[in-house]
Amino acid sequence: MSELIVIGYDDHAVAKKAFKAVQQLRDDHVLDLNGLAVVSVDEEGETHVDTPARSEEVALSATAGALWGMVFGMLILTPGIGVVGAALGGLIGKLNQMGVDGRFRKKVQELLEPGSAAVVVMASKITEDRFATVMEPFGGTVLKTSLPEESERELAEQLAGPGAAETAA
Template identity: 80%
Template sequence: MSELIVIGYDDHAVAAKAFKAVQKLRDDHAVELKGLAVVRVDADGETHVDTPKKSEEVALSATAGALWGLVLGMVILTPGIGVVGAAVGGLIGKLSQMGVDNGFRNKVKELLEPGSAAVVIMASRITEDRFAEAMEPFGGTVLKTTLPEDRERELAEQLTGSGSDAETAG
């Protein structure tokens, strides 16, 4: 199971400090990250995504990286979904089953007005009290949803095309 946490800020500088605090929590083993980004919207409404530098990056498998990229893209970057192919439609359906529904995405979009920023965290484990204590000085608006492990696995299989066709002995 993963937690998807989006913390919105009115100021990019505060979001950048919160982003660094999450990295420190990762280094202190208070958070196990599957993905981390700071998203800012400039005065012109353009969205910019910053992720950890390669030297600081969360070690992700190709599947986990694709999953994080899809979740980040669907939650933050997809302005609206019109006509889509069957594969993308299936992935969107899986995200909805995982709890990343239109309501959650709309709340995230409301946080990301021009001039604002958000820290987006996908974590497999969080020490809640340490996380809350470390993030409290930055304030912000917190949105959170849970991504169940079985749904995450289904989405990862759909991303990689490795559906479970094999029978299991039992």
């Protein structure tokens, strides 16, 4: 099971400090990251995404990488789009089944007003008390949902497309 945590901040500088704190928590084995980003929205409403530098990059399996990219895109990069095509509709349906429903996505999008920022964390293991203690000084608005392992697998299979399992074997 992965935890999806989005922490919203009114100040980009605070979000960047919190982002670095999450990287340190990863290095201290407080959490196992599947994905990490800091998202900022400038005064013009333009979205900017920073992920760990290549030298510090989170090692992701193909499945985790596909999941992270899809979940991140659905939460952050495609606010307000209508369902386009059956494949995207299926992915949105799977996210809803996983607990990442429209209400959660709307809350995330509300955090990302112009001039704000958020740290987005997807972790397969997290020591909650240590994470909370380290992150508390940064404040912020915390949104969290769980992604069950079985649902993650099903979503990864759906992302891979038909016949991917046969070619991988």
